[in-house]
Amino acid sequence: MSEIILETRGLTKHYGGVHALTEADFTLRRGEHVAIMGDNGAGKSTFVRQITGVEKPTRGQIIFDGVEHTFESPIEAREAGIETVFQTLALADDLDVPSNLFLGREKVRFRLGPFSILDKRAMREATMAALVKTGVKIPNLSNTIRNMSGGQRQCVAIARTAAFKSKLVIMDEPTAALGVQETAQVENIIRTLKEAGEPLILISHNMRQVFDLVDRIVVFRRGRIVANLRKEETDGQDVVAYITGAKTGAEYEGAP
Amino acid sequence: MAQTTHGIGGLAYDPTKRTRPPELNVLAALILIILAFEVLGRMFIGDSFLFNTRENIDTLFNEQRLQIIILQVSIVGIIALGVTQVIITGGIDLSSGSVVGATAMIAMSFAQTAIVNGNPNPKAIFGEGMMDLPVIVPVLVGLGCGLFAGLVNGLLIAYTRIPPFIATLGMMVAARGCAKWWSKGNPISFPTESYAAIGKGMMPVLIFITLAVVFHLIMTQTRYGKHSYAIGSNEQAARMSGINVARHKVLVYAIAGMLAALAAIVLSSKNLTAQAGMGVMYELDAIAMAVIGGVSLQGGRGSIIGTVLGALIFGVIISGFTFLKLDAYYQEMVKGVIIVAAVVLDTWRQNQRGRG
Ligand SMILES: Nc1ncnc2c1ncn2[C@@H]1O[C@H](COP(=O)(O)OP(=O)(O)OP(=O)(O)O)[C@@H](O)[C@H]1O
Ligand SMILES: [Mg+2]
Numbered sequence: 001m002s003e004i005i006l007e008t009r010g011l012t013k014h015y016g017g018v019h020a021l022t023e024a025d026f027t028l029r030r031g032e033h034v035a036i037m038g039d040n041g042a043g044k045s046t047f048v049r050q051i052t053g054v055e056k057p058t059r060g061q062i063i064f065d066g067v068e069h070t071f072e073s074p075i076e077a078r079e080a081g082i083e084t085v086f087q088t089l090a091l092a093d094d095l096d097v098p099s100n101l102f103l104g105r106e107k108v109r110f111r112l113g114p115f116s117i118l119d120k121r122a123m124r125e126a127t128m129a130a131l132v133k134t135g136v137k138i139p140n141l142s143n144t145i146r147n148m149s150g151g152q153r154q155c156v157a158i159a160r161t162a163a164f165k166s167k168l169v170i171m172d173e174p175t176a177a178l179g180v181q182e183t184a185q186v187e188n189i190i191r192t193l194k195e196a197g198e199p200l201i202l203i204s205h206n207m208r209q210v211f212d213l214v215d216r217i218v219v220f221r222r223g224r225i226v227a228n229l230r231k232e233e234t235d236g237q238d239v240v241a242y243i244t245g246a247k248t249g250a251e252y253e254g255a256p
Numbered sequence: 257m258a259q260t261t262h263g264i265g266g267l268a269y270d271p272t273k274r275t276r277p278p279e280l281n282v283l284a285a286l287i288l289i290i291l292a293f294e295v296l297g298r299m300f301i302g303d304s305f306l307f308n309t310r311e312n313i314d315t316l317f318n319e320q321r322l323q324i325i326i327l328q329v330s331i332v333g334i335i336a337l338g339v340t341q342v343i344i345t346g347g348i349d350l351s352s353g354s355v356v357g358a359t360a361m362i363a364m365s366f367a368q369t370a371i372v373n374g375n376p377n378p379k380a381i382f383g384e385g386m387m388d389l390p391v392i393v394p395v396l397v398g399l400g401c402g403l404f405a406g407l408v409n410g411l412l413i414a415y416t417r418i419p420p421f422i423a424t425l426g427m428m429v430a431a432r433g434c435a436k437w438w439s440k441g442n443p444i445s446f447p448t449e450s451y452a453a454i455g456k457g458m459m460p461v462l463i464f465i466t467l468a469v470v471f472h473l474i475m476t477q478t479r480y481g482k483h484s485y486a487i488g489s490n491e492q493a494a495r496m497s498g499i500n501v502a503r504h505k506v507l508v509y510a511i512a513g514m515l516a517a518l519a520a521i522v523l524s525s526k527n528l529t530a531q532a533g534m535g536v537m538y539e540l541d542a543i544a545m546a547v548i549g550g551v552s553l554q555g556g557r558g559s560i561i562g563t564v565l566g567a568l569i570f571g572v573i574i575s576g577f578t579f580l581k582l583d584a585y586y587q588e589m590v591k592g593v594i595i596v597a598a599v600v601l602d603t604w605r606q607n608q609r610g611r612g
Binding site: 073075084088095099105114116117118 | 500557
């Protein structure tokens with residue numbers, strides 16, 4: 001078993017003329033927690049969409065768990081073991097919390113292909129358990145997502161990754177809308193993942209959070225990776241310099 | 257006494273004050289409309305809409321009128337069950353009326369009886385070998401037609417990303433053309449007895465109610481239903497959650513096509529004849545039933561129960577106008593008004609939600 005859980009080589013995504021991601025070489029070791037930082041529009045979410053099968057990269061390779069993958073859809077990435085909290089959350093507004101938590105992989109009581117009969121009770125109970133872990137306050141699980149606050153939605157999306165076994169967790173700005181307590185809870189979830197040896201990619205603009213939680217920081221700028229910093233060898237000011245373009249990592253010279 | 261419990265994280269809520277299901281509003285509307293006709297009837301024509309007023313019959317309600325109402329809505333109601341599913345996924349199906357026409361013609365051709373009043377069948381489409389076939393043949397052929405039309409709709413919409421409105425509009429024109437071409441515009445009559453039994457008496461109602469129960473269970477209790485709502489409320493999220501959206505859409509349109517075909521079988525059996533013009537405008541009636549029943553054209557919201565209630569409202573209004581001895585032309589206009597009003601109501605509900 002290789003020590004590297006995820007590797008991308010030359011990962012590139014163009015949207016028409018927009019070069020959203022250019023030649024990204026990224027590695028993540030087992031058990032390692034890495035933060036991706038960068039300004040708005042730097043290409044962080046684009047990077048996530050390429051490795052989770054939401055979009056097809058223009059070119060480049062994705063090697064996950066020792067196997068090269070071309071994920072045709074998010075299901076394939078999920079089945080391979082990548083759980084993601086997308087920045088857009090990917091929740092269905094008109095469904096209640098358990099339905100969202102299990103969307104796409106419902107628990108069934110009776111298998112009948114597409115007409116498989118749902119096990120609503122089991123999903124409800126599992127939802128309770130998963131939500132307690134996030135520390136979210138939701139008065140009524142049967143409420144639709146539409147009627148929930150931004151933070152509650154975010155917690156539902158996070159609980160969704162927490163409820164399933166995975167080999168890699170990706171969180172794209174998971175605490176952007178959360179209150180102090182809820183943020184602390186999510187950070188605790190992340191620490192639990194660390195203790196369990198589960199690798200994580202965390203996208204965040206929160207410097208304190210990043211320095212609290214991760215081992216390594218990768219900086220994106222205008223679609224390129226411009227720095228790869230071990231936490232011990234850097235500090236907030238340094239990271240900001242890379243984000244804004246005042247500095248560029250030695251191995252990334254030549255990037256604009 | 258109001259009992260409060262605690263949700264997750266200790267927020268209190270009162271489970272007795274759950275939000276009212278929207279179907280209750282539709283039911284209330286149905287009752288109000290019936291009452292309105294009752295009052296109007298007594299005021300202007302001195303007759304009761306709901307109750308029996310004839311001396312020679314010993315029943316409380318005007319059962320004849322009630323039977324006609326549900327019989328009238330049953331056949332279009334079968335189509336509306338499929339249309340409901342399509343709209344819940346955020347789509348629309350304009351082809352159902354034409355699919356009814358084409359399917360009725362084709363299925364009827366396979367349901368011909370050999371001898372009519374002691375003479376050979378004068379209208380037979382095919383040769384002798386194709387007469388007096390067991391009833392399963394025209395039924396399967398008919399369902400096959402609907403399946404085919406639905407699959408074409410679904411595949412176009414799911415894989416070429418043509419908007420549902422355009423794809424099913426194309427099918428609407430093409431299927432009507434097929435219905436006319438099939439027998440060069442001639443009606444097809446004289447079905448076998450077994451075929452004629454499908455739509456006899458109250459059979460259409462029985463079929464409608466059975467299917468309504470089945471699809472209610474499917475939409476509320478199965479993965480298919482869950483995914484339909486998910487796709488309608490946020491297609492991108494459904495895709496990111498791992499639902500195979502394209503495949504699901506094909507399935508939904510295929511089911512809608514088969515339900516339209518079933519309506520065609522029931523209708524042609526009931527009328528003992530099939531004509532190329534059968535089912536004209538049924539698609540709009542079906543959509544109206546769904547929308548009146550609270551199915552949102554934006555997708556993601558609505559239910560089979562709502563559509564059944566919507567169908568009843570639709571039937572009551574049409575029958576009410578006949579009862580008030582208003583012209584058939586008024587009925588058409590009123591239908592138009594109902595459809596627009598239902599959509600306006602839906603848009604208004606959306607805005608309410610957006611503000612809240
Ligand atoms: N579907 C798309 N079509 C065209 N351009 C796109 C598309 N998605 C993203 N982009 C562009 O790609 C660039 C990178 O976007 P991305 O969402 O990856 O940024 P980000 O680093 O996640 O920013 P933020 O911190 O604001 O979330 C942006 O310039 C954006 O406008
Ligand atoms: Mg982003």
